[in-house]
Amino acid sequence: MTEPQPVLSTRDLNAWYGESHILHGVDFDVNRGEVVSLLGRNGAGKTTTLRAIMGLIRQRQGSILHEGEEIIAMKPERIARRGIAYCPEERGIFASLTVEENLLLPPAVQPGGLELAEIFELFPNLEERRKGASGARLSGGEQQMLAIGRILRTGAKLLLLDEPTEGLAPVIVQQIGVSVERLRERGFTIVLVEQNFHFAARLADRHYVIEHGRVVEQFSRDDIDARMGELYELLGV
Amino acid sequence: MQELLGIPAPLLFGQLLIGLINGAFYALLSLGLAVIFGVLNVINFAHGALYMLGAFMAWLLLTYLGIGYWPALILSPLIVGAAGIVIERTMLSRLYELDHLYGLLFTFGLALIIEGTFINFYGVSGQPYAPPKMLTGGYNLGFMFLPTYRAWVIVASLLVCFGTWLLIERTRLGSYLRAAVERPDLVRAFGINVPLMMTLTYGFAVALAGFAGVLAAPIYTVSPIMGQNLIIVVFAIVVIGGLGSILGSIVTGLGIGLIEGLTRTFYPEASSTVIFVIMAIVLIIRPHGLFGRSRE
Numbered sequence: 424m425t426e427p428q429p430v431l432s433t434r435d436l437n438a439w440y441g442e443s444h445i446l447h448g449v450d451f452d453v454n455r456g457e458v459v460s461l462l463g464r465n466g467a468g469k470t471t472t473l474r475a476i477m478g479l480i481r482q483r484q485g486s487i488l489h490e491g492e493e494i495i496a497m498k499p500e501r502i503a504r505r506g507i508a509y510c511p512e513e514r515g516i517f518a519s520l521t522v523e524e525n526l527l528l529p530p531a532v533q534p535g536g537l538e539l540a541e542i543f544e545l546f547p548n549l550e551e552r553r554k555g556a557s558g559a560r561l562s563g564g565e566q567q568m569l570a571i572g573r574i575l576r577t578g579a580k581l582l583l584l585d586e587p588t589e590g591l592a593p594v595i596v597q598q599i600g601v602s603v604e605r606l607r608e609r610g611f612t613i614v615l616v617e618q619n620f621h622f623a624a625r626l627a628d629r630h631y632v633i634e635h636g637r638v639v640e641q642f643s644r645d646d647i648d649a650r651m652g653e654l655y656e657l658l659g660v
Numbered sequence: 661m662q663e664l665l666g667i668p669a670p671l672l673f674g675q676l677l678i679g680l681i682n683g684a685f686y687a688l689l690s691l692g693l694a695v696i697f698g699v700l701n702v703i704n705f706a707h708g709a710l711y712m713l714g715a716f717m718a719w720l721l722l723t724y725l726g727i728g729y730w731p732a733l734i735l736s737p738l739i740v741g742a743a744g745i746v747i748e749r750t751m752l753s754r755l756y757e758l759d760h761l762y763g764l765l766f767t768f769g770l771a772l773i774i775e776g777t778f779i780n781f782y783g784v785s786g787q788p789y790a791p792p793k794m795l796t797g798g799y800n801l802g803f804m805f806l807p808t809y810r811a812w813v814i815v816a817s818l819l820v821c822f823g824t825w826l827l828i829e830r831t832r833l834g835s836y837l838r839a840a841v842e843r844p845d846l847v848r849a850f851g852i853n854v855p856l857m858m859t860l861t862y863g864f865a866v867a868l869a870g871f872a873g874v875l876a877a878p879i880y881t882v883s884p885i886m887g888q889n890l891i892i893v894v895f896a897i898v899v900i901g902g903l904g905s906i907l908g909s910i911v912t913g914l915g916i917g918l919i920e921g922l923t924r925t926f927y928p929e930a931s932s933t934v935i936f937v938i939m940a941i942v943l944i945i946r947p948h949g950l951f952g953r954s955r956e
């Protein structure tokens with residue numbers, strides 16, 4: 424039997440914002456059905472990594488393989504159409520769109536997306552707020568649910584979630600954790616960027632620690648308990 | 661003779677009608693400018709020249725090919741829209757990465773080139789263009805005479821403005837556009853081809869200017885400089901209404917037309933400056949315009 428090919432793998436991924444060189448060779452792999460977390464301190468380059476994968480950073484170099492195909496030179500809309508969906512750190516809820524328009528905005532890119540009813544089952548709050556006049560009127564938690572919910576409709580199987588728990592109350596964090604768990608059960612592959620290490624530790628199969636634009640360490644679910652001190656050191660918690 | 665506020669009624673209503681006609685053109689043009697600014701982040705100084713191109717296309721189609729008003733009302737905006745698509749794809753789109761000022765300077769230069777070319781061949785004096793047979797004559801409303809063609813201009817431009825508003829505010833395509841105004845990068849990351857949308861938006865918005873040009877041809881003479889005079893006022897309207905607001909630009913366009921008409925009746929000396937006085941006041945009190953949202 425051959426090694427299963429990773430869904431996503433980056434090699435020597437470099438990225439720049441203008442003159443500033445932010446990513447200095449990020450290497451990581453994500454296998455089908457896995458939840459992989461990218462951990463790291465503020466400004467380490469986690470968001471930049473996700474944006475580079477989505478093609479949102481123009482100056483990028485190295486290799487990004489998705490399903491074995493090189494996507495480093497592709498435009499964002501083509502990358503999205505391959506079935507990669509991105510949920511940004513700032514959530515990206517559109518104020519000039521109603522809640523429902525926000526939810527229906529991302530077009531289906533592949534068959535097999537969740538039905539609206541299934542999304543409302545994951546996030547019941549969204550159903551209550553569905554008729555809202557503007558996405559901007561939702562609470563932070565509701566916006567986060569909307570931001571995740573809307574990419575589930577598209578049929579994308581690889582989800583890039585940037586700090587879905589940032590600034591949210593513990594009960595909402597809990598609810599989002601349950602949803603991510605359910606998405607994994609449904610076969611989604613998830614890259615989870617997190618500052619909230621405890622949240623990530625419960626959900627992710629493997630963790631990569633990013634520092635100054637590089638992957639500096641890797642932990643698996645099994646060795647995380649034994650190496651907790653090392654991890655705390657790296658994250659500065 | 662009937663009088664209103666010391667002014668003979670036919671005179672007052674006549675001026676209001678002229679105001680409404682001008683307002684209809686203001687609305688069509690400022691709507692296009694607002695859409696272009698919203699989606700492309702470009703202040704399209706070529707808008708007046710493309711309005712002129714619309715009128716001239718109608719005149720050229722008639723003069724050289726014998727194609728009349730009704731087909732021209734469709735063909736001419738299509739030609740202007742196609743020209744817009746070529747301009748956006750080959751030139752304007754290269755400037756998005758640079759400072760706003762480059763887009764503005766480019767479209768300003770483009771306006772000079774388009775207008776200069778037509779002046780070179782046709783001079784500035786202007787060509788007459790007759791309204792279609794069907795729309796000649798008029799109605800006596802008792803208090804005033806309403807020429808049929810002018811009534812048609814008001815109805816047609818209001819319909820087109822309202823249709824555009826519906827398209828942007830009430831359809832799925834419109835939701836893509838509104839989202840792209842806020843976060844073009846994110847909309848692309850959802851798999852929507854935003855650069856293509858920008859091209860089509862520019863084409864559509866300048867086609868609206870072309871449409872306004874054809875509507876205007878039988879009312880004003882068709883001349884290479886017809887857009888120049890208009891566009892300054894239209895920019896003032898866009899500032900008053902708030903850059904980027906669709907409904908705001910329609911309402912402000914019509915409103916300013918009427919205010920101009922009223923001023924011409926009661927204090928003719930101020931009729932051409934009143935708009936700029938309003939603009940100055942609005943800028944002081946509400947810098948984002950009457951209907952504008954602040955960006956960022």
Ligand SMILES: Nc1ncnc2c1ncn2[C@@H]1O[C@H](COP(=O)(O)OP(=O)(O)OP(=O)(O)O)[C@@H](O)[C@H]1O
Nearest residue numbers: 440443445463464465466467468469470471472618
């Ligand atoms: N638009 C930008 N222009 C220039 N530099 C930027 C830009 N965005 C981010 N940076 C810089 O790039 C570096 C990495 O930022 P990034 O947002 O990827 O960090 P992060 O790991 O996501 O941090 P956080 O946990 O705070 O979200 C930081 O030093 C940041 O200052």
Ligand SMILES: [Mg+2]
Nearest residue numbers: 469470471512
């Ligand atoms: Mg970040």
